Amino acid sequence: MDLLEFARGPALQWAAYILVAGTIWRIVGIVLLEKKPDYSEPRKSGGYPAAIKVIWTRAFTAEPFAKATLYPKMMAYVMHIGLFAVIFLFTPHIVFFEGWTGFDWPGLPNSVIFFIGVATLVSGVALLVRRLTNPVLKLISNFDDYFSWFVTLLPVVTGLLIPVRALFRYEDLLAIHILSVALLLIWLPFGKLGHTFLVFVTRGTTGMVFERRGAKT
């Protein structure tokens, strides 16, 4: 078994198992804790529609905070939209997903994906610089913040390097890229990258609690 076969086979497979198991473990660990009933008379209905509302609305910054948070928000938007595009709209990735799911969808031209990949990387670096220099972020950041940044952008970097074949064989570059993806999948459920799924829980919870009060969400 060569490196590429290992990356495509057991590495990716086990990373996927760990991703699923870790995610379930984390969600169950939260959900199984005590749930406190709320006996107060609701002002509005709340419930799941309120949760869905806030899951959507909290993606946007309220106007009073727009100016102060403009820079990190813009960088975060570029990074998240960029990651979505390079993962799901790059034709070789679509082919890969088709192999797993049987579904395919139209992708973007490779040159566009390359440009988006570079923009994603630049926004990620900008966010790191901010984390290293902003007094608030310097104080509140920990290992998880830096390691999560590293494992998120590593696949972007290794992906962008694949077309550059001056020093390495294509197969080796591809294997390294897939292994970096495996690392991302393994880490995702355990650290702050868990916000991929926790964002629905936290926003949804706030939506339900505050909407039933008729309070600002």
Added chain:
Amino acid sequence: MTTVDGRHTIDREAERIAYKPPEIRHDTQGDLSTEERVEHAMHHFVKNFNTQTASYLDGCLHCGMCADACHYHVRTDDPRYTPIWKIELFKQAYKREVGPFAFFYRLFGFKKKVTIKQLEEWQHLLYDSCTVCGRCSLVCPMGIDIAGMVSMARHGMFKAGLIPHELHETAKKAAETGSPLGVTAEKFEDRLEWMADEHDVEIPVDVEQADVLACMSSIEIQKYPESMAATARILNAAGESWTFRTDGFEATNFGMLSGNTEWQKEATLKLINAAVKIGAKTVVLPECGHAYMAMRWMGANMYGKPLPFKVLHISEYLADALNAGKIKVKKVDKSVTYHDPCQVSRRGGATKAARDVLKHLGVDHREMKYGGDYNWCCGGGGGVVTIKRADELRHRVFKLKMDQVEATEADELLSSCANCRQSFDDSQEHFGWKYKMGSLMEMVAENLEEDNS
């Protein structure tokens, strides 16, 4: 019970402006050992971890955006005042003791045990520099309710005997006498009688059966007694069957503010029992923000079942009564800006009520820029106004409020919270500011149409 350090005496009569901050930045209560304090704090932190708090504590991205919404950080640029940092110990306890990966955190020492030094340091962050105003909760991209968790973290701090002296003393007095300012039933009755004579208004007290139970805050009883007369005039004009009760009149809840859930429950049940006893259909809460949170949104949960009556903040009662034509008011030819009490508006959901009232009054209502739900807090909520050592910081953050009010160029400044009013009055004196905080309810009472038919 509470240990007063020699360098930090409590002088309730001292002029606030002349007060010098103490050298030490933390106070202690009780004779607990260091280990016991840590153990109690951890035990009561853990007691608050449920599905809701766990998702919040697990979900933080460390993006730091909450700092931009916090008046303490905005005015000082001190990163320690970043809201999420204020609950760092609470988070640390969660991840180490309860979270889904707590075992690994403990095994590999990824999260250290909370220490007494940290708890002492965080007393300033959890009490002196957080009014639980919840503005940070609105900016968080994950939707985390940080303010709610500050309140929960205070439970552990109280049990560890690590809260500011003045807040502890005030909460203790409330638990012992039924009022944070020591207003006994007799004193309340005396002051009601005085106001009834002074304003020539009938004030029913201890009526055995009534539809409406009206409550007061001690701040009003002692510092703004006209509120009692105004409440009576309004409820009389509306033709309500109502009463004040000497066995349940105090709506403030310093148990909640200090972090003592037992005291919080006692204060809440006192009001509930009084209301149940007279068969009240509605409890009208006074102009007090945290009283609204304590009864409207937390009262039933303290009771353990739904309340058998409606709970209304006085601004909600006024809006309902005016909208239904139960009371009528004369038009007021003034421009007014309104300061939203955080617990009534942003966190309580009654933002519209005061605006309805202002509309009926016909004033030129000038909304503050980013007013309403995004309003800057007065700086005195969450018990902060009682903590004298926090005065310097409180005055510093009040500057944001001053700018917000002044920009409206309104003739008058109104609110519907006696605690905000007290905080404004103190800061007004400190800065020699031109604006004097007025009461929305008193403006309604002063402008009631005599003939209400």
